[in-house]
Each structure stands twice: as C-alpha cells, then as structure tokens.
Amino acid sequence: MSRSSSPGFTPTGTISATGDRRRVVFATVVGTTVEWYDFFLYASAAGLVFGQLFFAPAGPGFAQILAFLSVGLSFLFRPLGAFLAGHLGDRYGRRVVLMLTLILMGAATTLIGVLPTYEVIGVAAPVLLMLLRVVQGISAGGEWGGAVLMAVEHAPKAKRSLFGASPQLGVPLGLLLASGMLALMALIAPGDAFLAWGWRVPFLLSFVLILVGYYVRKKVEESPVFLELAERKEKTRMPIVQLFRKHALLVLIAALVFAGNNAVGYMTTGGYIQRYATNPEGPIGLATADVLGAVTLSAVSWLVFTWIGGWVGDKIGRRNTYIIGWAAQLIGVFLLFPLVNTGSIGLLTLGLVVLTVGLGFTYGPQAALYAELFPASIRFSGVSISYAIGAILGGAFAPTIAQALVESTGTTMSVTWYLAGMTVLGLIATLLLRDRSGMPLGPDHEAEQAVSPVRGLSRA
Incomplete structure (x- = not known):
C-alpha cells in the first residue's frame, strides 16, 4: 500500500486525525506513568525499608548505602536495555518495544512485592532483590526512547515539544503515585506494620496497573516515521554501529544534558530526601507519612512545570527553554537543603516545590530536543542510548554520593x-x-538530519 493510501498518514511524518493524536498522548502518559511508578517505588522503598529488611547485617550506616547502591545498580543496565530497545525499535518499530518493556517492568515489581527478606532466606534475599532491580533497569532503558518517539513523531510540527512532554509527565506522575501509595500505606499500617507488610502492597498493585497500561498501548498505531522507513525498506541493519560511528560526540553531549537534570531529580526520585528527612538518628526525624506527602505534592508541581516546559519549548525553542530551566534549577539547588534542614515540613515541601520549577523546564522539552538531534533511521538508538548514559552519569549514584558526602563532611552543603x-x-x-x-x-x-547539531562541527 502506498503512503498516500495509508489511512491518516501524511508524508511529513505526522498523523492527521486529532483523535489519533490524543490516543497516542494518552497511551504514552499512561504507559510511562506505570513504568516510572514501578521504578520510583523501588527507590522510595530503598530509602525507607530495604536497608533494614534486606541489608541489615552490614550495619545501620552501611546497610543504607547498600540499599541506595541497589537503586543505582539498575542504571548500569539501562544502556543494555537501550541498546536492545534501540536495535529492535529501529528495526521492528517503536510499538513492540513499548509492550515488551511494560511487561518486563511490571513482572519485576510484582515479584519484589512477594520477595522474602534477609531474616527469612538469608543472603538470597538481597541477591534476588538486586536481580529484580537489574530487570527494572533493562526495562527503563528501553522504555523512554519508544515512548517519546511515539509522541514526537506523531505530533504536529508546531507542537512537538508539548506532545513530547506527555511521556515526560509519566515521571512526576509515577513519583506522585508511588509516593502517594507509600504515604497511604504508612497511614494504614504505621510503624512496625509498614515494615512488616505495608510497603509490599504498592508493589503488588503494579500487576493491575500493567494490565491497564498494556491495554491502552495495544490500541496505539505505530509511529508514522517508522512506517515510512519500513515501506521504503530503508531501515538500518546495524543502527547502533552507525550511531557511534557517526554521532558518538553528539550522544555524549546529549547524555550530559540529561545528567544535569537527572542528578538533581534523584534527590527525591532516588529516595535520598525521604531517607534523610525521616531518619530517626538524623538531624531532622520527621514522620514518614509527612515526608511522603511533601514528596507527593512536589510531584504535582513537577508535573505542572514539565508540561509548561514542553509548552514553552514550542514558543521560544528547546535550547532557550533549557537555559531558563538551568537557571531556575540552580536557584532550587541552593535553597533545597537550607529549607529541609529547618525541620519544618512546610519549608521542606517549599524547597521540593521550588526545585521542581527548574526540573520541569529541563525535562519538558527533552523529548523534542532529543528527537530532533538524530537522523530518522537511527533515532530510536540515539535517543535511548543518550538517555541511558545520561542516567548513569546523573541519577544512578546521586543518592549514594549524597549519603557518602554527608557522612564524610558532616554537612549537606557538600551535596x-x-x-x-x-x-x-x-x-x-x-x-x-x-x-x-x-x-x-x-x-x-x-541528509539534513545528519548534519551535526554540535557547535563547531559540520557533520558528526
């Protein structure tokens, strides 16, 4: 069938039906929310209970560091997920990858919910926990690229940044849902009950969410850009080889863009603030439910500013939006710990909310920025691998680094x-x-896309 006869397809690489676009936006938001709910649920639980339940023999201080290291462990496997998903996505389509990653993430999360603790099965408990976290990492590494390309490649040209912000909203929504569920369980099963079984309920809920996400994503059509590549039989045989042969420097620079956002964001998504503020042996010792409530509220503001960042990205360009975002993020960074260290839950909430202004502006336009950096034939590989490397350089060990800095310097100023x-x-x-x-x-x-966007270079 020719492109002109394909329903809803236009040669410019967008679909014409407004209803189809809305379905794509809805599916990417729902799917990424479920994915990141699972991913952040682990990080929050690592800050709250995993040190005691799975790593206790290492001693109170080192057990917590090991728990945060298990959060970072998954990032080391994100590139593997990105490589696999990039190859599959550039060869077989964006849609199939999104279905696979959703199932993989949900299965790992549900199994964590029934995993026995160290007290029950000994050293096998932390080993199995980390193996399941590795599976989460592989899934997360493949998820993002497919979701953002489905959104951006279906979008009208003038609204790419806004459409691209839709899968980005899944991150604060996932954090909101994960923190909200843990906060609810901390109220329903406080104290020892939360440690005994309360934390497991949000993990088991993942099974239901995966079914919902799978159903929604199954209804979405394949990306029109990929369909055009497939019809022309122009799919690259070895997209990853082509990516690094021609665009290695671009991948590194794009990764550093995300690393700057990710390291700061993982103060909450990585569970560090939750642990720091609730630690009964620490300087603050706030109630777990209160801190989780503050994180949940900040997830709402992060969602709002991510959407605004996507909208602004279409008005003044991706680069200018980022520059504004970096300035706002720097202000938020310097305000964060002075407000948290007051011991006031209200000021802690304010610090987290202010931080989300910059986080939103440096995250909302990212999907459009990344999609426009790479040629169509290797775009899935380019955006996925850049994102995965940026996650390693940024958020992978940010909570661990923060914990180590405070323990070695005795002050949060080092963080x-x-x-x-x-x-x-x-x-x-x-x-x-x-x-x-x-x-x-x-x-x-x-050919136009292959011209390097790196300043000072004509081609990658």
Whole structure:
C-alpha cells in the first residue's frame, strides 16, 4: 500500500486525525506513568525499608548505602536495555518495544512485592532483590526512547515539544503515585506494620496497573516515521554501529544534558530526601507519612512545570527553554537543603516545590530536543542510548554520593555543591548544541538530519 493510501498518514511524518493524536498522548502518559511508578517505588522503598529488611547485617550506616547502591545498580543496565530497545525499535518499530518493556517492568515489581527478606532466606534475599532491580533497569532503558518517539513523531510540527512532554509527565506522575501509595500505606499500617507488610502492597498493585497500561498501548498505531522507513525498506541493519560511528560526540553531549537534570531529580526520585528527612538518628526525624506527602505534592508541581516546559519549548525553542530551566534549577539547588534542614515540613515541601520549577523546564522539552538531534533511521538508538548514559552519569549514584558526602563532611552543603556542579555541566552541554526546533523528522530529510547539531562541527 502506498503512503498516500495509508489511512491518516501524511508524508511529513505526522498523523492527521486529532483523535489519533490524543490516543497516542494518552497511551504514552499512561504507559510511562506505570513504568516510572514501578521504578520510583523501588527507590522510595530503598530509602525507607530495604536497608533494614534486606541489608541489615552490614550495619545501620552501611546497610543504607547498600540499599541506595541497589537503586543505582539498575542504571548500569539501562544502556543494555537501550541498546536492545534501540536495535529492535529501529528495526521492528517503536510499538513492540513499548509492550515488551511494560511487561518486563511490571513482572519485576510484582515479584519484589512477594520477595522474602534477609531474616527469612538469608543472603538470597538481597541477591534476588538486586536481580529484580537489574530487570527494572533493562526495562527503563528501553522504555523512554519508544515512548517519546511515539509522541514526537506523531505530533504536529508546531507542537512537538508539548506532545513530547506527555511521556515526560509519566515521571512526576509515577513519583506522585508511588509516593502517594507509600504515604497511604504508612497511614494504614504505621510503624512496625509498614515494615512488616505495608510497603509490599504498592508493589503488588503494579500487576493491575500493567494490565491497564498494556491495554491502552495495544490500541496505539505505530509511529508514522517508522512506517515510512519500513515501506521504503530503508531501515538500518546495524543502527547502533552507525550511531557511534557517526554521532558518538553528539550522544555524549546529549547524555550530559540529561545528567544535569537527572542528578538533581534523584534527590527525591532516588529516595535520598525521604531517607534523610525521616531518619530517626538524623538531624531532622520527621514522620514518614509527612515526608511522603511533601514528596507527593512536589510531584504535582513537577508535573505542572514539565508540561509548561514542553509548552514553552514550542514558543521560544528547546535550547532557550533549557537555559531558563538551568537557571531556575540552580536557584532550587541552593535553597533545597537550607529549607529541609529547618525541620519544618512546610519549608521542606517549599524547597521540593521550588526545585521542581527548574526540573520541569529541563525535562519538558527533552523529548523534542532529543528527537530532533538524530537522523530518522537511527533515532530510536540515539535517543535511548543518550538517555541511558545520561542516567548513569546523573541519577544512578546521586543518592549514594549524597549519603557518602554527608557522612564524610558532616554537612549537606557538600551535596549542594555537587548538585550545582551537575546543573552547570548540563548548561554547558546545552550551550554546545544548536537549536533544531522544527527540524523535519521524516526519512526524506535524512541528509539534513545528519548534519551535526554540535557547535563547531559540520557533520558528526
């Protein structure tokens, strides 16, 4: 069937039906929310209970570091997920990858919910816990690229950043849902009951959410850009090889852009603030339910500013939106711990909310920015691998680094300077890129897309 006869397809690489676009947006939001709910649920539980339940023999201090290290462990396997998903996505389509990653993530999360603790099965408990976290990492590494390309490649040219923000909303929504469920269980089963069984309920809920996400994603059509590539038989045989042969520097710079956002975001999504603020032996010792409530509220503000960041990205360009975001994020970084250290739940909430302004502006336009950086034939590999490497350089061990810095220096100011440094690194990487807002995404413009967006280079 020719492209002109394909229902809803236009040669520009978008689908014409408004209803189809809305379905794509809805499916990407639902799917990524479920994925990140699972991913962040682990990180929050690592800050609250996993140290005691799975790593206790290591001693109170080191057990918590091991729990945070298990959070970071998954990031080391994100590139594997990105490599596998990039190859499959560029060869067989975006949609099939989204279905596989959703099932993989949900199965791992549900199994964590029934996993015996160290007290029951000994060293096998932390080993199995980390293996399931590895599975989560592989799934997360493959999920993001497919979701953002489905959104951006279906979008009208003038609204790519806004459409691309839809899967980005899944991150704060996932955090909101994970923190909200844990907060609810902390109220229903406080104290020892939460430690005994309360934390498991949100993990078991994942099974139901996966069924919902699978049903919604199954209804979505394949990306029109991929369909055009498939009809022309122009799919790249070894997309990852082509990516690193021609665009290795671009992958690194794009990864650093995300690293600047991710390191700061993982103060909450990685469970560090939750642990720091609720630790009964620490300087604050706030109630678990109160802190989880504050994190849940900050997830709402993060969602709002991510959407605004996507909208602004279409108005003033991706690069300019990022620059504003980095400035706001730097302000949030320097305010965060002074507000948290007051011991006031209200000021802690304020610090988290202020931080989400910059996080939203440096996350909302990311999908459009990434999609416009890479040629159509290797785009899935490019965005997935850049994202996965950025996650390792940024959030993978941010909670562990923060914990180690506080223990070695005795002050949270060391963490502030670490986060500020990552923010500046993200700004520098952004300034190294040309703004390619509105770049045609279809295979007709592969030569134009292959021109390097890195300043000072004509081609990658």
